[in-house]
Amino acid sequence: MGNTQQRPILITGAGRRIGLALAHHFLNQHQPVIVSYRTEYGSIEGLRRAGAVCIQADFSTDAGILDFADNVKSATGGLRAIVHNASAWQAEKPGTPLSETLAAMMQIHVHAPYLLNHALQDLLCGHGHAASDIIHFTDYVVERGSDKHIAYAASKAALDNMTRSFARKLAPEVKVNAIAPSLIMFNDDDDAEYRQKALNKSLMKIAPGEKEVIDLIDYLLTSCYVTGRSFGVDGGRPLN
Numbered sequence: 001m002g003n004t005q006q007r008p009i010l011i012t013g014a015g016r017r018i019g020l021a022l023a024h025h026f027l028n029q030h031q032p033v034i035v036s037y038r039t040e041y042g043s044i045e046g047l048r049r050a051g052a053v054c055i056q057a058d059f060s061t062d063a064g065i066l067d068f069a070d071n072v073k074s075a076t077g078g079l080r081a082i083v084h085n086a087s088a089w090q091a092e093k094p095g096t097p098l099s100e101t102l103a104a105m106m107q108i109h110v111h112a113p114y115l116l117n118h119a120l121q122d123l124l125c126g127h128g129h130a131a132s133d134i135i136h137f138t139d140y141v142v143e144r145g146s147d148k149h150i151a152y153a154a155s156k157a158a159l160d161n162m163t164r165s166f167a168r169k170l171a172p173e174v175k176v177n178a179i180a181p182s183l184i185m186f187n188d189d190d191d192a193e194y195r196q197k198a199l200n201k202s203l204m205k206i207a208p209g210e211k212e213v214i215d216l217i218d219y220l221l222t223s224c225y226v227t228g229r230s231f232g233v234d235g236g237r238p239l240n
């Protein structure tokens with residue numbers, strides 16, 4: 001029986017992969033969940049059947065972001081946490097104007113968290129010391145850059161910086177932390193050569209899967225003290 005007194009956890013971009021696994025993780029614990037999704041995968045109906053509130057949203061415009069925020073405020077009077085998971089891993093590529101790539105990366109990794117944190121802060125506040133959390137998914141490339149995903153890395157670096165800004169703005173009621181993964185899980189179209197090359201970049205030589213970040217999120221939600229920090233989940237890649 002779900003606890004109807006619990007404030008829901010909001011996860012953006014939860015239609016697939018890490019966000020989807022995280023949503024089911026919380027639902028299995030009878031923790032209420034609200035998710036955003038852009039594409040209506042079959043997984044969305046599964047989330048609804050499991051009790052999630054699923055709200056369609058495209059963050060490619062500020063209006064889309066703010067409409068989503070309004071829909072969240074209509075759905076709940078409070079939030080336990082916001083997990084900014086929605087993301088696009090876009091490389092610079094011939095035929096796509098650089099300004100288009102840069103704008104798209106800043107839109108999803110900076111505009112969405114920035115506008116949603118401001119629009120929804122009143123749902124996070126007012127519940128006591130360290131009673132709420134914001135978690136930003138950044139990336140290992142924040143600390144070293146990327147020659148093939150320059151705009152992506154820059155936008156994630158901005159999100160990393162906002163982690164500290166929002167931690168300062170919202171303490172002590174809301175903790176704000178970042179998770180900076182390297183390889184967690186492959187994409188279906190990653191070929192064998194790419195996979196082996198990617199595995200070799202870390203000391204641990206594995207793609208650990210969603211549980212690795214879910215376990216860290218569980219820890220961050222239990223903390224009454226940790227805020228303004230970034231947690232690398234990268235298999236020792238910086239040491240390789």
Ligand SMILES: NC(=O)C1=CN([C@@H]2O[C@H](COP(=O)(O)OP(=O)(O)OC[C@H]3O[C@@H](n4cnc5c(N)ncnc54)[C@H](OP(=O)(O)O)[C@@H]3O)[C@@H](O)[C@H]2O)C=CC1
Binds near residue numbers: 012084108182185
């Ligand atoms: N997977 C990995 O190995 C790594 C992941 N990370 C980070 O972890 C997080 C989760 O990764 P992963 O599960 O692979 O993420 P995905 O690449 O699968 O993207 C997650 C979701 O974001 C949604 N999304 C993308 N653009 C928009 C938009 N404009 N509006 C609304 N939703 C959008 C996608 O929706 P749709 O499906 O409709 O396109 C997708 O469902 C991300 O922030 C990622 O950067 C960092 C390093 C490694």
Ligand SMILES: Nc1nc2c(c(=O)[nH]1)N=C([C@H](O)[C@@H](O)CO)CN2
Binds near residue numbers: 181184186187
């Ligand atoms: N939104 C996404 N961001 C990232 C992904 C992804 O699939 N979606 N994947 C990676 C890689 O796994 C990289 O960390 C290792 O090659 C990075 N970001």
